[in-house]
Amino acid sequence: MSLIETAPVQRDSTAAQTSASHGPVPWWKGAAIYQIYPRSFQDSNGDGVGDLAGITRRLHHVARLGVDAIWISPFFTSPMRDFGYDVADYCGVDPVFGTMADFDALVAHAHALGLKVIIDQVYAHTSDLHPWFAESRSDRGNHKADWYVWHDPREDGTPPCNWQSVFGGPAWTWDARRRQYYMHTFLKEQPQLNMHNPAVQDAVLDAARFWLERGVDGFRLDALNHAMHDPLLRDNPPAPADGRIRTRPFDFQLKTYSQSHPGMVPFIERLRTLCNQFGAIHTVAEIGGDHPQIDRRAYTSGNDRLNSAYGFDFLYAPALTAQFVAETLDRWELAADETGGWPSWAFENHDAPRAVSRWSAPEHRDAFARVKMALLMALRGNVILYQGEELGLLQDEIAFEHLQDPEAIANWPLTLSRDGARTPLPWENSPFGAFTTSEPWLPLSADNLARAVAVQESDPASLLHFTREVLSLRNASAALRHGALIGCNAEGSLLSFEREEGSERVLCLFNLSPETLALDGCEGEILLAVNGATRSALPGYGALWLSA
Structure with a gap:
């Protein structure tokens, strides 16, 4: 028996692929994209961690939903200090996820099912175990000496400016070999690439070309507005008090100089030129920060930059109200102005708490999950559905001793753990949810096991069936898809x-x-x-x- 589950898939979205006013519409415009967090989707070898072969085995479930594409979070070679977002080889597959042959098989199977494949690209930083960084830190005169952001200390030995790390503490770590500080916006094990350097740009574009030649259909660009800094290293100004509880030094500053440098735009145009050589490749940027709309519009305006961008508007919102939704949509000026690019929307992802837990009381969760899904699928733009959202999965409570998330560990207990949204997808209501045959890397809760795919598959009134229904309606409607x-x-x-x-x-x-x-x-x-x-x-x- 094949290990790949191949239930029949019937998908027909051709009715939505022509615009009355603009003619043919590219596949990605108005697409529904399903995010797969590979560690937690399906384990194929019993080690408790999901992998590429597991994704391939379960792709029929994704295709049956009626989505257009999958976005696979990082599977690249990595020491996993930040679970793949610390890349040690941009063109390698980490053994925990399988082999390059497994990736090629995944792409082939996805395409056979009518699914496009989008993968992450992480250009703001690498792992400190990347060979580029090993060479860069060896001395000040080597070939890659300026591939990362290095600087001398101030006269008193302190870091060159006041920039802070997202994960806590200064965004600078001293390195004795070079007798300099290196910058890291995130973990100290994630040194900042110097994207001002044309050679660095060439290197990451070569990595993008590598994956394009292997058949990927697009890129999700991680933390893109963090990827270029102010070369003058000017201090960030303090952030005014806004009533929020500040749990990290990072929250006490406006990121005026440490991110959102205008020099990113010419690089983005280089990336788009590369992607255009391979046809209808979709590019979508993750844009956070204090004023994300400025970057989102700059990165997506016109026809020579990115196709789309999304931010954290909904992902960290404490409540879903009509007024908040209207204001958020208005920031994209959806009614009249498309010069600022095509939006993407996500209510959940691997970095944010599950929306059903965040936005509804326990007694209303089932009803709320349906209205939330209907709203997401009615928005103008692309929609990103995070694995398990179609099941109404809840935010899991992870005990401190089981935490894996480095941010949560560093800021415990004031930062909500990202692990609670990263727990394995339950396929069946069984001890390990049919995700694995051994202890999973994060525990599954009884509440989420009760929402397993097999449980909902047998219930025509389930959220799973409802999600398929609304996606089918969206796919059949040009107005809902790209109007x-x-x-x-x-x-x-x-x-x-x-x-x-x-x-x-x-x-x-x-x-x-x-x-x-x-x-x-x-x-x-x-x-x-x-x-x-x-x-x-x-x-x-x-x-x-x-x-x-």
């Missing part, structure tokens, strides 16, 4: 907007509270009714999609 967003309004807990493409219009209504809302009586064919919604009333967490 304009018109008239976004928030009235109390009622959020409303229209999606329009040519003569097709879809009115979308969402009640983001547990209380029933009366409607005046909406006209049009009901395309989707969530949690008992009707034309005259939206129950708590009800939603309607209407053909307007």
Whole structure:
């Protein structure tokens, strides 16, 4: 018997691939992308850690959802100090995840199922075990001496400026071999690449070319606005008090000089030129920071930069309200202006707490998970679905002794562990969830095991089946997939907007509270009714999609 599960997959999104106003639409515009965190998707060899062969085995589940692409978080050679985001070889597969042959088989199987493959690229830093850094730190005169950000200390021996690390403490570590400090925005084991150096740019673009030649269809660009610094090393100014509890020195500064350098734009144009040589390659940047919209627009404007970007608007939001959604969409100026690029949206990912736990009370979780999914799939832009979101997985509580996340360990107990969103995907309600045959790298909770794929597969009323339904509706509708967003309004807990493409219009209504809302009586064919919604009333967490 084959180890690859191959249940029939029927996907037809051709109705959404032509725009009435712009002609043919590239595959990625309006796409639904499923994020796979490889350590936690499926273990194929019983070592308790997910791997590439496991992803290949379970890809039919992803294809049946109706998504267009998968994004695979880092699987590259790494000492795993930050679980793959500390890359020691941009063109290698870490043995914990398998081999290059496993990756090639994964790409081939994904393409056979009609799925595009997007992988991470990490250009802000490498591992301190990368051969580039070993050479760079050996002395001040070697070939790669300026491939990383090095600087002499101040006269009193302190770091050259006041920049702070995301994970706590100064963004500078002393290295005795060079008698200099090196910069690291994240862990000290993640030294900062000097992306001002054309040779460094050439090297990372060569790595991108390597994966393009192996058949990948796009890149998710990690922490891209952290990848270039102010060469003058000017001190960051203090951040004004905003009422938030500050758990890290990083939060006490405005990152005026340590990130968002305008020199990233010419590099982005070089990357886009490379991708264009391989056809319809999708590029999407992760953009965080105090003013992310400035970078998102700069990195995606016009036709010679990135296709899309997303930030942490929803990922760290403490509540999902109609007003907050309307304000967030308005920041992209969705109604009229496409010069700032095409947005991407995520409610969950490997760095953020599970949205169902974050945004709803326990008694409302099932209803809320449905309205959240309907809202995500109605947004203008690409949507990113994190593994397990289709099951309504909860944020797991991880005991300190089981923590793996270096940020959580360093800032315990004031930083919410990212591990709680990284626990293995439960395929069955069994001790290890059919994820592995031995102790998994992070524990699975009873609550999430009860939401396993097999459990929901047998229940036609489950969130899994609902997710397939809304994705099917989105794929069949040009208006929902890539049409304009018109008239976004928030009235109390009622959020409303229209999606329009040519003569097709879809009115979308969402009640983001547990209380029933009366409607005046909406006209049009009901395309989707969530949690008992009707034309005259939206129950708590009800939603309607209407053909307007």
